[in-house]
Amino acid sequence: MNKDKNYESNQGEMRSRAISSVFFHPMLYKMIAIMLVGIFFVIPILRLVLMSFIGDDGFGLQFYQDILTDNRTWQVLQNTLFVVFGSTIISLLLGTAFAWIVAYTDIRLKSIVQLFIFLPFIIPSYITSLAWVQFFGPAGLLENIFDSLSIPITGWNLYSMSGIIFVMGISHFPLVYLFTVNVFRQIPREMELAARVSGAGRWMSFSKIVFPMALPGIVGGSFIAFLGGLDNFGIPAFLGTPANISVLSTYIYQKVIGFGTSAFNEAAVLSVILGVIAIIGISLQWLVLRKSKRIETMKVDHQPRYYLGKKKGIVESVIWLFFIMTSIFPLLSMVMTSFLKAYGLDFVWENFSLENYAYILTRDSTLDAIMTSVKLAGVTTIIGIVAGTVFAYFRVRKANTATKLMENAITIPYALPGTVLALAMIFTWMEPIPGWNPGIYGSAAILYIAYITRFLVLQVRSGITAFQQVDIEVEEAARINGTNGFGKWKKIMVPLIAPGILSGAMLVFLSALTELTVSSLLYSSESETIGVSILSFQQSGYTLYSTAFSSLIVVLIIAGYFILFAGQKAIRKRKVRSEK
Amino acid sequence: MSTTLSNINKQFGKFQALQDIDLTINEGEFLAILGPSGCGKTTLLRLLAGFESPTNGTIEIDQKEVANARKVTPPEQRNVSMVFQSFALWPHLNVREHIQFAMDHHRFVDLSWKEKGKIAERIEDVLHTVGLGDFEKRMPGELSGGQKQRVSLARAIAPEPKLLLMDEPLSNLDAELRMEMRHEIQKLHRLTKASILYVTHDQGEALAMADRIVVMNGGEIEQIGTPEEIYYHPVTPFVATFVGKANLFKGTWDECLFQHQGTGVTWEDYGISQQLKEKNLFPIRPEQIHLSKPVPSENQILGKVITRQFQGKEYHYSIEIDGTVIVAHLPLQEKFEIGETIAITPQFQTAKQAEMIL
Ligand SMILES: Nc1ncnc2c1ncn2[C@@H]1O[C@H](COP(=O)(O)OP(=O)(O)OP(=O)(O)O)[C@@H](O)[C@H]1O
Numbered sequence A: 001m002n003k004d005k006n007y008e009s010n011q012g013e014m015r016s017r018a019i020s021s022v023f024f025h026p027m028l029y030k031m032i033a034i035m036l037v038g039i040f041f042v043i044p045i046l047r048l049v050l051m052s053f054i055g056d057d058g059f060g061l062q063f064y065q066d067i068l069t070d071n072r073t074w075q076v077l078q079n080t081l082f083v084v085f086g087s088t089i090i091s092l093l094l095g096t097a098f099a100w101i102v103a104y105t106d107i108r109l110k111s112i113v114q115l116f117i118f119l120p121f122i123i124p125s126y127i128t129s130l131a132w133v134q135f136f137g138p139a140g141l142l143e144n145i146f147d148s149l150s151i152p153i154t155g156w157n158l159y160s161m162s163g164i165i166f167v168m169g170i171s172h173f174p175l176v177y178l179f180t181v182n183v184f185r186q187i188p189r190e191m192e193l194a195a196r197v198s199g200a201g202r203w204m205s206f207s208k209i210v211f212p213m214a215l216p217g218i219v220g221g222s223f224i225a226f227l228g229g230l231d232n233f234g235i236p237a238f239l240g241t242p243a244n245i246s247v248l249s250t251y252i253y254q255k256v257i258g259f260g261t262s263a264f265n266e267a268a269v270l271s272v273i274l275g276v277i278a279i280i281g282i283s284l285q286w287l288v289l290r291k292s293k294r295i296e297t298m299k300v301d302h303q304p305r306y307y308l309g310k311k312k313g314i315v316e317s318v319i320w321l322f323f324i325m326t327s328i329f330p331l332l333s334m335v336m337t338s339f340l341k342a343y344g345l346d347f348v349w350e351n352f353s354l355e356n357y358a359y360i361l362t363r364d365s366t367l368d369a370i371m372t373s374v375k376l377a378g379v380t381t382i383i384g385i386v387a388g389t390v391f392a393y394f395r396v397r398k399a400n401t402a403t404k405l406m407e408n409a410i411t412i413p414y415a416l417p418g419t420v421l422a423l424a425m426i427f428t429w430m431e432p433i434p435g436w437n438p439g440i441y442g443s444a445a446i447l448y449i450a451y452i453t454r455f456l457v458l459q460v461r462s463g464i465t466a467f468q469q470v471d472i473e474v475e476e477a478a479r480i481n482g483t484n485g486f487g488k489w490k491k492i493m494v495p496l497i498a499p500g501i502l503s504g505a506m507l508v509f510l511s512a513l514t515e516l517t518v519s520s521l522l523y524s525s526e527s528e529t530i531g532v533s534i535l536s537f538q539q540s541g542y543t544l545y546s547t548a549f550s551s552l553i554v555v556l557i558i559a560g561y562f563i564l565f566a567g568q569k570a571i572r573k574r575k576v577r578s579e580k
Numbered sequence B: 001m002s003t004t005l006s007n008i009n010k011q012f013g014k015f016q017a018l019q020d021i022d023l024t025i026n027e028g029e030f031l032a033i034l035g036p037s038g039c040g041k042t043t044l045l046r047l048l049a050g051f052e053s054p055t056n057g058t059i060e061i062d063q064k065e066v067a068n069a070r071k072v073t074p075p076e077q078r079n080v081s082m083v084f085q086s087f088a089l090w091p092h093l094n095v096r097e098h099i100q101f102a103m104d105h106h107r108f109v110d111l112s113w114k115e116k117g118k119i120a121e122r123i124e125d126v127l128h129t130v131g132l133g134d135f136e137k138r139m140p141g142e143l144s145g146g147q148k149q150r151v152s153l154a155r156a157i158a159p160e161p162k163l164l165l166m167d168e169p170l171s172n173l174d175a176e177l178r179m180e181m182r183h184e185i186q187k188l189h190r191l192t193k194a195s196i197l198y199v200t201h202d203q204g205e206a207l208a209m210a211d212r213i214v215v216m217n218g219g220e221i222e223q224i225g226t227p228e229e230i231y232y233h234p235v236t237p238f239v240a241t242f243v244g245k246a247n248l249f250k251g252t253w254d255e256c257l258f259q260h261q262g263t264g265v266t267w268e269d270y271g272i273s274q275q276l277k278e279k280n281l282f283p284i285r286p287e288q289i290h291l292s293k294p295v296p297s298e299n300q301i302l303g304k305v306i307t308r309q310f311q312g313k314e315y316h317y318s319i320e321i322d323g324t325v326i327v328a329h330l331p332l333q334e335k336f337e338i339g340e341t342i343a344i345t346p347q348f349q350t351a352k353q354a355e356m357i358l
């Protein structure tokens, strides 16, 4: 009897659903979603392109002509190509070498080695620049050390082309490593053994078998490093500006803040050029990666293949010397500098104090910057978790052309160089409808919009991965047991996707917290971010404050990742118990 | 409570996955759906569960329409439950929590249980029924395949659904465990008295467990009947070959007499369907074939032994007759050599004897 009553109420529910479905038709949501994606992700790019053609006297190629006949443009383009290619080659060599060593040899402490490989990746590149200057630069720690040994050397002037190329190469090699290491591991060891029994030597079998098979990964990673080089603003801003070396990203920035006549139009033209170079890179990378699909299905083999024997000690020493020189000492120098009473003093105990930190933590403008960045990162993360997860759910469960195109659209702002995106944001939100300026540009609002559009894809990607790991039948089992709403999400779905979603959220949060490129163009007096604040300290010569601020941020980042890993470990522990 | 599908059609794009399905599942019945891979079994099940909507036709559960081309009652609002082929256990919940979830959320759980706080009692009951009493705190990762299957069964039967859907629930288990679980499922059926719709492509499973079998092929129903009917009186050539593994002989039918094409040997009708007759076919299952040394003066169907497989209590022969190959199962004492020419004679009950079985 009871059951029948139950059933009746369900019928009623069904009827009311039918009525409400007129107003809440799935189609309606779909249209809204497509519209939002169009407005936030596609239109800005179109307006940017339009802006490069439209001036006071209408549509034309005037600005292109101006820009392309300016010698300075060609100088900047040449610089850009030098920097990008130079740094990509360094990343390629380092990334491939480390990937090969970690994947194939029996060196010890691999997990810690990996951690140090990723360090330049998680620390913002402008902080790396700062740290390198404090270590390698004139009056840096290196010079000090050699001085105290009475060996006279002069520091390496990092405010130069070589400085930019090296710091960028170091910052981006983890990308190549990331793309390559699993490709190496997936190449079946039998392939190489087959070559060896056919008479090929070690080098021969590497160059003829392993290397060609790993090529898609290596090339894919190099393209990402190439795109990262185009996108990067922090390194050339910190190291290039004092030496008057401009690359496209910094040149666009200078144009915009220069406020010359038709500054925006010219910046738009430069952005289109930069965007086109990036799109060519993305397309080439896509082509290469598409071919490499077949390798992705192979098994990942973690067992070492080369036993280094006596050479192990040497290889390990070289690796650790590399980390000491590129990461540990530079960061240490930066931290030590941040405690100095005055810039240029010797690193001795009497010269240390907490003054710089006291200054930073009591000054309104730096505290405001921290607040702004934390708020920006927090809001971006929360909106990202909600919107990104909802979208990822539909992308996985209702895969169709519309969601696929939407995903591509959401990727654009992240794939394009940050300067290009920032400019597109200005053009779009200064006057969302021509003739109407709601004051978005010039307030913090534009930063919120820009950050959400830029970083949403990170959350979407991690959401997609998380949902793909939840078998559809696991979800259907909850539905057949009577819940498609709160119960299903609370007890089944959320616990299963939470680890993936949270690590995506952490990535969004930290990326947004230390962001510099976009905010350097979009900030206003009351919305300075951490990155902008460090840049302005540095550019006005307050090295001590910038190093102190940076040290603080590095500590925060490391703490953030530590929390993330500890959390994931705890979750994984539970999972190991419950895995199938 | 009975479930009725009327004129159900299901299309995926241009592909017709189900065509004109008419089917009634009676109260308390164990109905098996049998068919080859890709014939639409899972699709049919998912329509009943509410995970898919029909392109055409209606589904009624308990005289209430739950699906038509325009409107579909979602799974969570139907008084059904399901055992998934992949088990679909929740990796983060232990055995007890699986059943608890079903009891908490299934909308048709007997309210008297909830009111009297008897949920815990019911969970104990179900755990014992499926033999998992000692495993309630285990996580899915700590269970064997058979135990996982039991959890999946327990979760499905706990809310006492009126209709239990099972999609090849035994296909992920090894042969021995499959046999054991057949008994378990039959036992559960007797205990729960729910209607069961059981999907399988294993004819042995269907014949052993079901009250009635629906044989499907290419999105259509070929035949509905009791296991005996399906086995002994296949209606279509497909059912004859798929379920009984019958050999189809070509010839001509004249009312109750079949004349074999080629030799002119005649056989008597033993209850062969009109459809097979119209197609001028005569089905003989492997165990209905008798082999003997040819007698030169007689008009016999002759064949040549191609292979012989020892199967413990019998030999399986494949025999070539005029370019086609047939299969015969013979007891051990009748042994023939490969390459030997032999005579083939059918050995079946007369129509009367056959009827006795049914
Ligand atoms: N979502 C879908 N989209 C398109 N085609 C589908 C979809 N689901 C099933 N099909 C097709 O419908 C047909 C029937 O599929 P179904 O899963 O019902 O087969 P099945 O009888 O359960 O087979 P199996 O025994 O292999 O599980 C198949 O040809 C399949 O490719």
Ligand SMILES: [Mg+2]
Pocket (backbone or CB within 6 Å): B041, B042, B043, B167
């Ligand atoms: Mg199936």
